[in-house]
Amino acid sequence: MEASPIHGLPQDTLHQIFSYLPLHQILICRSVCKFFYQTLMSPPFLHLLSLRPPLRLIALRPSSHHHHHHNRHLSSRPFLPVFDPDQNHWIRFPLDFLPFRSPVAVASTLGLLYLWADSPDSSKSLVLCNPLTRQFRVLPPLGSAWSRHGTVLVGTAGRVLVLTELAALYFSGSGSWFKFSSNLASKPRSPILVSDSVFALCDVGTPWRSQWKLFSCTLAELVKSQGWNRLERHEWGDVFDILKRPRLVRASGNRILMVGGLKSSFSLNASCSTILILRLDLDTLEWDEAGRMPPDMFRCFQESSKFKVFGGGDRVCFSGRRVGKLAISTRSNAVTDPWVAWVSTPHIPFDFDY
Structure with missing residues (x-):
């Protein structure tokens, strides 16, 4: 050379x-x-x-079982598996530049990645890093319970929110977390952050039958413990009753997606005929159907005891336990839009969550 x-x-x-x-x-x-x-x-x-157009990559994190197995055999060479849908190619970002044990990716924004990692004193800390430049910064430590049960949401101006039954908010440069009650009747499901507002599903039903409703709260209201707003309209009808195990995903613009199995009936243990994507316009508070999984693809998910939903913008991704594939719905702006075919993962063990 x-x-x-x-x-x-x-x-x-x-x-x-x-x-x-x-x-x-x-x-x-x-x-x-x-x-x-x-x-x-x-x-x-x-x-x-x-200066290049932003890449819309899909980062995965190991499930708890694979995470322990991975750390036991490959702890000296941790990596982040990332899929590029445009190139139909997997990328492995080495994380060996991080001086921490067991880094687990939990959130990302503008090319920056947030990971839970074990600090030298065995406490859990959020680490902000750029896998491309291999630079990182450590946020003040939080207890292990936050990393096990909390959802990490990243907003503008360096604000980071960890949400469980409690909430912890960090402002860039503040040097500490501000902790307070989330003031929800139950643990929020799949919370998402849109601009300065948090949206989450909450179960207001009984121990025998779930009843999911949509709640919202601005960050300012959350900090002041002013409570959440329950979003509902008479025109919505049974929109929350037709989906099994609903999840929220942030869409493009001022919209959110609600994704779940389409129930075949309103009985307690009704089976599902497919996976349905509904979209809520936050300006007009009107729902429309953004897409549904083709029947031949859904048959693979019927064999899975549990599936994950994640993504954002015009892509919604699905992975299933023991399915070994990744399904992606693209351009969810019309019912007839196509779904990307199954993505094979011969070099990435697909015991991954997100």
């Missing part, structure tokens, strides 16, 4: 050449030699990458 003509090229020219490569090929080139690594890790090249 010392005599290679590539060493004679100007650095700007090298940066332009490499910038045309897909991200997964750039990561591979980093491992070719020290010269390539230094070139592709230089601040000017990273800045050039930041």
Whole structure:
């Protein structure tokens, strides 16, 4: 390599050449030699990458079973599996630059990743990192109960909210967490953050029969313990009763998605005929159907005891226990929009959640 003509090229020219490569090929080139690594890790090249259109990647985290198995055998080389739907390619982001044990990804925003990690004193801390530049920052520690039961929501201006029956809010640069009661009747299900408002499903039914309702609260109201607003309209009818195990997903614009199994009847243990995606316009408070899973695809999920729903914008993703595949719904703005075919994962053990 010392005599290679590539060493004679100007650095700007090298940066332009490499910038045309897909991200997964750039990561591979980093491992070719020290010269390539230094070139592709230089601040000017990273800045050039930041000017490209944003990549909409899907990051997965190991389930608790796979997480323990993974740490027992590969603890010295942790990685983050990421899928690029546009390139139909898996990427492994090494996390070995983090000086922590058992990092688990829980949230992301604008190319930054939030992970729970074990601090040296065995407490849990949220770590903010950029897997591309391999830089990180540690937020003040929280107790282990927060990491086990809390949902991490990331807002603007460096605000981070961890929500369970309690809530913890962190402002960038504040140096500490502000903890308070979430003031909900039960633990919120699949909370999401839209602008400065939190939306969550809450079970207001009985121990024998669930009854899900939609609640919202601004961050300012949450901090002041002013309570949540129950969103409902007479025109909505039985929108919350037709779905089994509903989950919320943030959509594009001022909209949210509610996803769950479409019940075949209103009986207590009714089976599901497919998975339905409903969309709520927060400006008009009107629901419409954004998509449903094709029957032949849903048959694979019928064999799974539990499935995960995640995503955002115009993509909703589904993974199922023991299914071994990932299903993606794209451009959920019309009932007839296509679903992406099953994504095979021969090199990523699909005991992953999110």
